[in-house]
Amino acid sequence: MTAPSQDWQNATLALTLLAVDPSGLAGIMLRARSGPARDRFIAALGPALSPRALKRIHPGTTDDQLFGGLDLTATLDRGEAVLTEGLFGDAPSAFLLTMAERCPPGLTARIARAMDTANGHALIALDEGIDDEAPPEALADRLAFHIDLNAVTHRDCPEIILDSDRIEIARNRLQKVSIPAEFIANVTKVGMQLGIGSLRAPNFVLRAARTLAAIQKQDIVTQANVTTAAALVFGPRATMLPEDPQQDQTESPSNEPEQDTEQGKTETVEQIPEEILLQAVAASLPKDFLDRIKDTQSARTAQGSGGSGAARKGNRRGRPKxxxxxxxxxxxxxxxxxxxxxxxxxxxxxxxxxxxxxxxxxxxxxxxxxxxxxEKSDRLLIFAVDASGSAALARLAEAKGAVELLLAEAYARRDHVALIAFRGTKADLLLPPTRSLVQTKRRLSSLPGGGGTPLAAGLEAALLLAESTRTKGLTPTIAVLTDGRANIALDGTASRISASEDARTVARQIRARQTPALVIDTGNRPQGSLQDLARELSAPYLPLPRADAHKVSQAIEAVLE
Amino acid sequence: MTHPFPFSAIVGQDEMKLAMVLTAIDPSIGGVLVFGDRGTGKSTAVRALAALLPPIKVVTDCPYNSASFAQCPDPDVIKTRKLVNRPTPVIDLPLGVTEDRVVGALDIEKALTEGKKQFEPGLLARAHRGYLYIDEVNLLEDHIVDLLLDVAVSGENVVEREGLSIRHPARFVLVGSGNPEEGELRPQLLDRFGLSVEVASPTDIEDRIEVIRRRDAYENDADAFLEHWSSEDAALRKAILSGRRRLAKIRTDDAILAECAKLCVALGSDGLRGELTLLRAARALAAFRGNRIVKTSHLREIAASALRHRLRRDPLDEAGSTTRVLRAVDQVLA
Incomplete structure (x- = not known):
């Protein structure tokens, strides 16, 4: 019961702070599926942000609507230019961006620019993403608060009622609040220890702390203000746990809260403020923090790369129609x-x-x-690499080399590359579709290997990725690198017979969806079972024993041409 | 926001600041490409630069920022020939912009409503004698980037479309910024940028604190903050202006030319743009520092910015291009 209502309290606090200082705090990133909690929060937005008008925008909103343009009907009718004023006009407003996770890079950049240069617009971005989908980082970075309401049930979210008089008073006081210099240093240090690279975050903490002080009618920001603000702003952004002697409290998340309160009581006296601050933020981190770090990082990169290649419908170039x-x-x-x-x-x-x-x-x-x-859409080459058994490390290293070589050549041909490794009982997407060599190097720097050969799971992951990227306008091709002894079935049982049966089933599905494929046999002797698999995929079969990166990339290029 | 953050108040990021100052001294160096993480002050620096630069004299009504009436490509639209001082233009090029908006096109309003064939100047005309800033340049459509670089190199915008035939001068410094993780630029395009810098969040804790402290001071009381930094900005402006005057008189020995060439050969950079840019940047640096001749130390200082984006990619080499340039500098200019 405590955790969800904590989320709601955070949401309420964030909204109150934003109501007082909308231009300084810039906005809220609200991760929530539609439901009572989100509805209640949105209902409270209008009154909280008044006198600013609350305008709704969505990722499909055209530039004309956003930034103004020519009103064609009226222009033709009257015979003189009639201009419409865009939503991002002169008056500072509040914007409600729905489906922020689908915001294309172009729109993101334009909204970000409008927020950077214009006179204090506030943005509430609704992130309705599932799993890996995440709103663009460029937007998230510019908004002070990141709130997650997915765990809040309808019982945990009492209506938000803000005292408009109090907010008005706080708005007027805001200019007078001063902040002691040592807090600035502390907040910056803590941000760095939490692995938050952007310098916007500490800045938001200070503004939020100042706003809190204004609400509480103080003239000077107190330690308590900074602590609350840091927990609210830094908490969702943290990408690593502080290197701290009390590390073990996070290792065993179940007893984290009580330990924390103890420390809070006993050590307040002798601790320096910086550590108190760090602990406060660490305490506010969710229990599944470590898992989430991994998730958000993969989502982030997937977003960055997926966006740049997607949605090329091409109404400006290509063959004329x-x-x-x-x-x-x-x-x-x-x-x-x-x-x-x-x-x-x-x-x-x-x-x-x-x-x-x-x-x-x-x-x-x-x-x-x-x-x-x-226009022809971009191609995506999906590597499904067998990371099992003894030859795994060598094969992965060569696959990685081949990926990088192909990417280096990819500019002229607009190719994207993704890499799936399968080992043990499952397949992992190690490299989401990308054209970036920098990202590839970073993500493929260490590759795990060993275990069974879940060939079917690898093919299935490749198929799913192929399907999801096809909707984004890419044309996928699957390249399978294996030495072919499939021994783990889709359900994870170790059985050669059902494993190869499953692999064939998935292969037929891939063929049914007309996804071109390529099977590279890296075993020392050509495998009959892999030739069968290639036949099921109606794909070329290439035996390449002791394949090196150059050979693999040449073979793939030859097939792609 | 009334006034942008002062240029000289930006903490660290010396390489980026130097690159921008050098292009202000000698625009023929070509554009600046800034690649790096978010929140590292890329856009802040560009907008600050605009405020820092001295104003230019333009004909009041000229949409092409012409310096005198005689130079106006389209004298018909001029009503007064008076010259006014305007701040150096810094034009933002939004992503998703169409070719028409960039190069200019037939004024459709006029064509449809009055039946007149008139050219409507695009962003290139407005950026003439100033800066053209593209955030997220790596996400911009490739054909727009091609076009921009083409105009930036030739200094002239030629429009042949929809029955129009127009050419007008468009000399500007192209500043592109972006995050390499979101996609990269083609090598052909990289090569067209004069200088390239990599920025990262400062890792030094004192630097970070100073950034936050200044930002906080700026947001809290912008006027006082600007007042505080105005003298430093003025000093920098003076240095840029005197650098411009000195630039033509900078002497370059043959030994320096040989060193430029040797460095580029050692690095295996394609074409001769590397040498040219390196030399121009080194001259501008000498002018900025108040020297009369280009020295090896100037080359050494600017080599990474001028050359790191011109290397042949070797995907299997783990070392970054900056390290490769520095390695070559140490070998060649020892």
């Missing part, structure tokens, strides 16, 4: 000739219309024709 009727937006180009041709048959009727102004050509919004182009 016939023009189509459409809305004149910032991302489209008008086909002037086709537009005039569309308007031509109606000229005499439009001139006779009683309300028609005196003009040579009458063009309506419905005449507008846009240029369309067709």
């Amino acid at each position: 016939p023009s189509q009727r459409g809305q004149l937006g910032s991302a489209a180009r008008i086909d002037l000739i086709a537009t005039l041709r569309a308007a031509a048959p109606w000229q005499s009727i439009r001139k006779q219309a009683a309300y028609a102004p005196q003009r040579n050509i009458h063009i309506r919004a419905s005449d507008i024709r846009l240029k369309k182009f067709e």
